[in-house]
Amino acid sequence: MTLWTFLKAEKAKVIVMVIKDRKRLPQFTGEVILRKTAAGARPHKFRVFRDEKDELRPPEEFIDLLRMSERILIDIESDKKREEDIKELLSGFHLDWEHVHVCRFCVLKSRFNFINKKSIKYHHELICEECAKEELDRALRNAHSYFGDEAAERIQLIMLNTRDLDRTIGMLSPEDLDLEYTRFDTIEAQPQIRQIKIKDIPLSKKLKKILLKKSDTLLPVQSLSVEKGLLKRxxxxVTSVxxxxKTLIGEIAGIENILRGQGKMLYLVPLVALANQKYDQFNKRYSELGIKTSIRVGSSRIRTSKTKSMRRTLDSDIIVATYEGLDYILRSQDSDLLGQIGSVVIDEVHMIEDSERGHRVDGLIGRLKYVASGAQFIYLSATVAEPQLLANKLGADLVEYEYRPVPIERHLLFCPESNKIRLMSKLVRDEYSKTSSKGHKGQTIIFTNSRRNCHRIAQALPISSAPYHAGLSMQERKKVERRFEKGDLPVVVTTAALAAGVDFPASQVIFESLSMGIEWLTMQEFLQMLGRAGRPDFHDRGIVVVLATPQKSYTxxxxxxxEEIAIKLLNGEMEHTEVEYGEEEQMEEILATAAVTASRSDLEAIHRNMLGTYSLKELVARLQKKKFLNIKGDNIGLTKFGGIAAGHFLSVSKAFLIRDAVLSERRPVEIITNLEFFxxxxxxxxxxxxxxxxxxxPSRVFQGASMDIVLEGENLSKLEMKMQDQILNFATDFLTCGCxxxxxxxxxxxxxxxKIISLRVDGYDPIQIVRYLEDKYGITAYPGDLLGYLDDAIRNLDAVEKIARAYSKKDLAHSAKHLKKLIVG
Structure with missing residues (x-):
């Protein structure tokens, strides 16, 4: 048994702890009052506290205790005058002592613990880990926001890593940002593999000349791709961050195949904004080679003064298209118009696992493999959970490069919603004030969960900022892209939906929200978004900042x-999800595939090679019974009705809705507006x-009881006269049905x-429609959303016209065709 006596001198008394076997909890505590005698300082009163009782003991027992102790420890923080009395007492009895530094908080709680290298800074002193954890727990309980268990554990880990409780508590409602203390982790840049010199690659001289303008060597992932047979078709x-x-790999394959006479390149992307960006880039980069580029996206069917100059013919060398834009050609039984295809590049191929669009991506790839069986297929993605598995299913060689070209620091800040704008303001200003060794200023992408928030945040920031989302017109988006590319725009605020693809060379990414709409971000989406931070040819490092509001949820x-989602995303890894479709989606893809083959056995082979599983025999029989398919032996074909459904991306149920409305001879505009509201x-x-x-x-006009609220009782009279007039105009025009x-x-x-369609018929373009709505009704919309709706209206009118002709409703077909022509403009 070891026995220590700890003494802490205070002005009126000396605190005593008796430590047995080095335990933190003393065997007992007490206090001694000293008095001066002729022999020096001596114990006058000795009080012992044990088992919630205290008793006076003879002062001689204190001397006996000191004599039995192996170590006598005096707190270095003792009252200096009273400490001299202790030393005089110990000297009088020839007892040795030593100074020690102990946790003051422990002493106050009648505990004992040394201060050492593991101790934690708090209020200009050091305290032990246990006391620091207790103080942090108290701070969390007293914080304005409630912190869940995972968040509390993360905050405690930050404290243990930084050994600074003040800074950690400061994170709970940060006033002064210190990225040294908010860092979650750093994803280090990795040593690069051998890079191939461009002059040594067996490429056409024309392409080699273009590549050499930018660099003498290929980047690592490009070198790996060449080594694995890129130029051998x-x-x-290709998966890499x-x-x-990655993009240049697809371009090298595609352009080289064009120059060798192997056929044109299809470059397919998920977003219209990305298609527009690639169209501009390819035109600029490859027109000097005599290579022509076209674009095929849905909204191209709406003619505006700004879109007429874009080339859309199918006889170009490069066709940049959205997945649906290219699939429309196949579904319309026009695949022969594509001519010889040498290369197919599928960008963001992980979209094949998307719950809404995945079946169409899968079907498109399957149909293209059939239509362009001799083409080289290049699939690109930054986020695939099991790349080798996907490569096997796609029938492709895997080119995997896991290393980041620049390091990324990831930071986690817990903050109330009200603090986010202030914190983001400081972050974006600080970043824009920095210049990298490559000579580029730090620029920021802020991801938020809604288009309205894009505008709200951009307007609130005290630095030049712009919203960017699919609801903006193409011209507005291009303006933002150009300003950001030039370095003139410090901040872009965008939605999670645009995380994939669009090229903004940002050094910093801020997550203002961790949701997409009202759904939490998936691991794949999160990695896509944070991957936008840091470009090797622009920046020395990337910064990712997650702003998490404790206890916040959207529904x-x-x-x-x-805060729980933040920690899961920062700690998590992608999980592979099986590609599964419902019956409606399966039937849609079967009809779409029947548009490219007349052979039942070929159709079956195409679908066997898709990722999704199909109840093929049963569904083909059902489609035949519903008169979507004609089958005779091995021959299979679309009926007129089936061809219309396939070419217009109609589900079986939606096709029947249109047919029934046509047979009831409803007006074309009534049919399409019943199919889809704006x-x-x-x-x-x-x-x-x-x-x-x-x-x-609520900001949405058709959300919940919005109109009821403004029209109820005295509410309308509380608004300004102009607003009253606008709301009454809306009610008069749209709320008089009598249902x-x-x-x-x-x-x-x-x-x-x-009304939207009638305004377009009257010659209004989407921007003019927005102005009309704002002036007359005090409501607004995004031009990009209007463009998308009008394009869908055209496609649905196509279907109405063709179904009307199929059922001999000539007048209705003529009306649909005329309305379609007016909407196209």
């Missing part, structure tokens, strides 16, 4: 809260209405959708 799945040079159905419309003055009515007003369920019967949405 091998199919490849953003900004490692009552969501599991988890934002609901992406907002109150322009939602904030002012909320203030005037002292309620939290019992009004305004929840669907009539207001349908009538409003008809």
């Amino acid at each position: 091998r199919n490849q799945l 953003t900004a490692t040079g 009552s159905e969501q599991t988890g809260t934002e 609901e992406a419309v907002y109150f322009k003055y939602a904030a002012q209405i909320s203030t005037a009515l002292k309620i939290n007003m 019992k369920e009004s305004p929840y019967c669907g009539c207001p949405e349908r009538l409003f959708s008809e």
Whole structure:
């Protein structure tokens, strides 16, 4: 048994702890009052505290205790005058002592613990880990926001790593940002593999000349691709993080095949914005080789003054298209118009696992393999959970490069919603004030969960910022892209939906939200987004900052809260998801494939090679029974009805809805507005209405009881006269159907959708339509959303016209064709 006596001198007394076997909890505690005697300082009173009782003991027992102790420890923080009395006492009895540094908080709690290298800084002193954890727990309980268990564990880990409780508590409501203390981790740059010199590659001189303008060598992933047979027309799945040079792999294969006379290149992407960007880049880069580039996206069918100059013919050498834009050609039984195809590049191929669009990506790839069986297929992605498995299923060689070209620092900040703008303001200003060794200023992408938030945040930041999302017109998006590319725009605020693809060379990415709409980000989406930070030819490092609001969720159905999701995403890894489709999706893809082959056995072979599983025999029989397919022996073909459904991306149920409406001889505009409403419309003055009515007003016009609220009782009279007039105009035009369920019967949405179409028929372009809505009704919309809706209306009118002709409804077919022509413009 070891026995220590710890003494801490205070002004009026000496605290005593008796430590047995080096335990933190003393065997007992006590206090001694000293007095001066002729022999020096001596114990006058000795009080012992044990088992919640205290008793006076003879002072001689204190001397006996000191004599039995192996070590007598005096707190270095003792009162100096009283400490001299202790030393005089010990000297009088010839007892040795030593100074020790102990945790003051422990002493206050009648515990004992040394201060050492593991101790933690707090209020200009050091305290032990246990006390620091208790103080942190108290701070978390007293914080303005509730922190869940995972967040609390993460915050505690930060404290243990930094050994600084002050800074850690500061994270709970940060006033002064210190990225040294918010760092979650650093993803280090990795040593690069051998890079091939461009002059040594067996490429056409024309292409080699273009490549040498930028660099003498290929980047590592490009070198790996060449070594694995890129120029030998091998199919490849290329997976590597953003900004490692994947896109150029597809371009090298495609351009070289064009120059060798192997056929044109199809470059397929998921987003219209990305298609527009690639179209511009390819035109600029390869026109000097005499190579022509076209674009095929849905919105190209709406003619505006700004889109007429874009080349859309199929006789170009490069066709840049969205997945659906190219699939439309195949589904319309026009695949022969594509001519000889030498290369097919599928960018962002992980979209094949998307719950909504995955079946169409899978079907498109399967049909292209059949139509362009001699082409080289290059699949590109930054985020694939099991790349070798996907490569095997796609019939491609895997080119995998896991290393980042520049390091990425990832930071986690817990903060209330009200603090986010202030924190982001500091982050973006600090970043833009820095210049990399490559001579580029630090620029930031902020990801948020809605288009409205894009505008709100961009307007609130004290530095030049711009919103960027699919609702903007193509011209607005291009303007933002150009400004950012030149380095003139410090910040772009965008939605998670645009995380994939669009090229913004940012050094910093901020997550203002961890959701896409009202759904939490998936691991794949999160990695796509954070991968936008840091480009090797622009930056020395990337910064990722996650701003998580404790206990925040977007719907009552969501599991988890934002701070919990943040930690899961930062700690997590992608999980492979099986590609599975519902029966409606399976039938749609079967019809689409029947548009490219007349052989039942070929159709079966195409679908066997797809990733999704199909109940092929049963569904083909059902489609034949419903008169979508004609089958005779091995011959299979689309009926007129089936061909219309396939070419217009119609599900079986939607095709029947159109057919029934045609047979009932409804007006074409009524048919298409019943199929699809335009609901992406907002109150322009939602904030002012909320203030005037002292309620939290939904911004969407057709959301919940929005119209009921503004029209109820005295509410309307509380608004400014201009707003009253605009709301009454809206009610007069769209809320007069007389249905019992009004305004929840669907009539207001349908009538409003008809108004959108009538404005387009009158010659309004999407921007002019927005101005009209704002002036007359005090509501607004995004031009890009209007463009998309009008394009869908054209496709649906195509279907209405063709189904009407198939069922001998000539007048209705003529009306649909005329309306379609007016909408196209």
